[in-house]
Amino acid sequence: MATPTSSSSGRTWWKEGTAYQIYPASFKDSNGDGLGDIAGILSKVDYLKELGVDILWVSPMFESPQIDMGYDISNYEAVHAPYGTVEDMQALIDACHKRGMKIILDLVINHTSAEHAWFKESRSSRDNPKRDWYIWKPPRYAEDGTRLPPTNWRSYFSGSTWEWDEHTQEYYLHLFAKEMPDLNWENEETRQAIYDSAMRFWLERGVDGFRIDCVNMYSKRVGFLDAPIVDAAVFEQPAWSEYANGPRMHEFLREMNQAVLDKYDTVTVGELPHTPDPRHVLRYVGANDKQLSMVFQFDIVDIGQGASGKYRFQDWKLPQFKATVAKWQQFIEGTDGWTTAFCENHDQGRSVSRFASDAPEHREHSAKMLALMLSTLTGTLFIYQGQEIGMINVPKEWTIDQDYQDIESVNFYHAAIKVARETMAGNRQAIQDETDYIRRSIQILGRDNARTPMQWDDSNKSAGFTDRPEGGWMRTHDLYPEINVAKQIDEPDSVLNFWKSMLRLRKLNKDLFVYGNFHLYEPDNENTFIFAKTTFPVGGTTASAGQAAVVMLNFTGKDQTVTLPSLDEVGALRLQVGNYVDSAASEELDLVAGPGQQRTLRPWEGRLYMSS
Ligand code: GLC
Numbered sequence: 142m143a144t145p146t147s148s149s150s151g152r153t154w155w156k157e158g159t160a161y162q163i164y165p166a167s168f169k170d171s172n173g174d175g176l177g178d179i180a181g182i183l184s185k186v187d188y189l190k191e192l193g194v195d196i197l198w199v200s201p202m203f204e205s206p207q208i209d210m211g212y213d214i215s216n217y218e219a220v221h222a223p224y225g226t227v228e229d230m231q232a233l234i235d236a237c238h239k240r241g242m243k244i245i246l247d248l249v250i251n252h253t254s255a256e257h258a259w260f261k262e263s264r265s266s267r268d269n270p271k272r273d274w275y276i277w278k279p280p281r282y283a284e285d286g287t288r289l290p291p292t293n294w295r296s297y298f299s300g301s302t303w304e305w306d307e308h309t310q311e312y313y314l315h316l317f318a319k320e321m322p323d324l325n326w327e328n329e330e331t332r333q334a335i336y337d338s339a340m341r342f343w344l345e346r347g348v349d350g351f352r353i354d355c356v357n358m359y360s361k362r363v364g365f366l367d368a369p370i371v372d373a374a375v376f377e378q379p380a381w382s383e384y385a386n387g388p389r390m391h392e393f394l395r396e397m398n399q400a401v402l403d404k405y406d407t408v409t410v411g412e413l414p415h416t417p418d419p420r421h422v423l424r425y426v427g428a429n430d431k432q433l434s435m436v437f438q439f440d441i442v443d444i445g446q447g448a449s450g451k452y453r454f455q456d457w458k459l460p461q462f463k464a465t466v467a468k469w470q471q472f473i474e475g476t477d478g479w480t481t482a483f484c485e486n487h488d489q490g491r492s493v494s495r496f497a498s499d500a501p502e503h504r505e506h507s508a509k510m511l512a513l514m515l516s517t518l519t520g521t522l523f524i525y526q527g528q529e530i531g532m533i534n535v536p537k538e539w540t541i542d543q544d545y546q547d548i549e550s551v552n553f554y555h556a557a558i559k560v561a562r563e564t565m566a567g568n569r570q571a572i573q574d575e576t577d578y579i580r581r582s583i584q585i586l587g588r589d590n591a592r593t594p595m596q597w598d599d600s601n602k603s604a605g606f607t608d609r610p611e612g613g614w615m616r617t618h619d620l621y622p623e624i625n626v627a628k629q630i631d632e633p634d635s636v637l638n639f640w641k642s643m644l645r646l647r648k649l650n651k652d653l654f655v656y657g658n659f660h661l662y663e664p665d666n667e668n669t670f671i672f673a674k675t676t677f678p679v680g681g682t683t684a685s686a687g688q689a690a691v692v693m694l695n696f697t698g699k700d701q702t703v704t705l706p707s708l709d710e711v712g713a714l715r716l717q718v719g720n721y722v723d724s725a726a727s728e729e730l731d732l733v734a735g736p737g738q739q740r741t742l743r744p745w746e747g748r749l750y751m752s753s
């Protein structure tokens with residue numbers, strides 16, 4: 142008899158459903174203005190249903206001046222006019238529900254836009270009733286009388302987190318752009334306004350929950366101390382120790398559940414950077430202590446980022462990747478928490494380019510290999526638009542000045558070059574090397590990689606994303622004639638059809654893939670990633686205890702010989718899926734006869750073996 146795994150308690154739609162993230166600006170333009178829109182999303186709901194998607198996550202489509210692509214919201218209760226209207230959103234919500242799908246929105250409540258009515262009031266005078274809805278502080282002064290910001294904190298988009306307000310002679314806090322002031326969660330009235338405007342307004346219209354932006358940043362350490370100096374070249378320092386996971390964070394999330402979320406059948410997935418300790422993450426996702434359903438822990442997407450600056454690419458090796466996957470697969474075992482499986486979103490480079498190979502001869506195998514990995518992992522699976530066709534990073538030739546759009550990478554580039562000019566004065570070669578390094582880092586890690594228009598077909602130079610003769614708001618990837626949806630629908634062995642069949646297989650075997658236990662083999666092997674999924678605890682005493690699968694992945698461009706793991710409980714496994722066309726030929730793994738048996742995996746080959 143199968144011993145139920147701990148994580149199988151409390152099965153729900155949001156654990157078993159596959160989620161798909163839509164970035165509205167770049168998904169589909171319906172009216173030829175070069176910008177994606179809600180009608181465009183609506184026109185593709187059947188495509189997503191057919192792919193096997195159960196939950197749509199729509200990135201911010203709210204009213205916004207678009208300093209940070211809509212993560213700067215000026216009115217939670219209105220839709221960015223070029224995207225459509227609240228009625229259009231209602232139509233999208235209803236279209237999802239009619240097809241048995243769910244829809245979640247982005248909940249961006251750490252900050253608003255500076256154009257939000259609340260902030261306009263707050264900044265109007267020091268005694269305005271909404272003054273305390275944001276975080277205002279008086280200046281400090283250096284010995285020579287120079288005015289200094291209240292702390293040395295560095296914003297995510299470079300420079301200080303503090304902006305001086307001439308009119309009222311104080312600084313306000315902004316962890317992101319200066320046009321994105323942080324809300325003051327210490328103020329009870331502010332929290333209630335957030336719950337009403339950003340949450341209840343949409344829940345009443347039927348949305349099924351939220352992806353919660355910056356979910357651990359609302360409670361700052363209110364002492365407002367300087368962060369430790371790790372980058373002596375500049376005044377501003379990374380400061381998440383001061384503003385992430387602050388003292389009231391858990392209290393705020395519990396309140397949010399009691400006041401709002403519990404009244405509906407909702408799911409929440411929190412964006413959780415800067416939180417490496419599993420015990421700490423468990424505090425957010427334990428089912429009993431109602432805070433969040435699950436989180437996007439950042440270890441996987443932080444791989445390769447620099448410690449003193451995101452766009453200072455660091456080489457990494459496969460053991461780090463495997464340990465990261467294993468850690469966030471296993472941390473819920475024996476608990477009532479839940480996890481996620483993902484490796485892309487709108488803030489990241491494309492996974493094929495980052496974690497595998499986007500070389501022409503390897504990119505399809507790479508995309509399918511990663512699909513095989515993700516669809517067999519425990520937790521709620523999230524895929525990002527374009528991932529299902531194996532979209533890759535932008536070409537190296539694209540320029541910061543003309544092609545890149547993202548405020549984060551563009552600001553980083555200019556700030557880094559400025560520092561290089563100041564500190565490497567005269568050394569032209571050193572400045573050039575630094576420039577090349579930052580460019581290369583942005584080409585690998587930059588958020589714009591995920592924001593190029595979705596490649597639907599090769600009907601025009603915009604890959605069918607828009608009909609506007611001059612193209613979309615952002616440059617289309619040069620390789621759209623080779624990588625696009627229409628082409629892949631017609632090819633039985635395409636990346637898209639591979640994803641479709643994997644999502645189907647995942648649903649048919651949810652005990653194993655969604656809820657199963659995860660076991661890593663050969664953690665130190667730098668070339669291959671071998672893991673098992675089981676519906677029973679491995680190493681237990683019961684023979685033939687349930688279902689099992691073994692996944693073998695080659696993370697190199699060369700043949701690799703792998704030695705089969707021993708998994709005495711399961712006996713023979715049969716090859717179920719491979720990402721090479723000829724690997725469909727049936728083959729058996731006799732794990733009782735192992736260990737010691739060997740197999741050779743071709744470049745970026747992935748195979749999935751399953752018990753029957
Ligand atoms: C989150 C979003 C990112 C945005 C930031 C500020 O990290 O995913 O796109 O820039 O929050 O809202």
Ligand code: CA
Pocket residue numbers: 170171172173174175176177178223
């Ligand atoms: Ca449009």
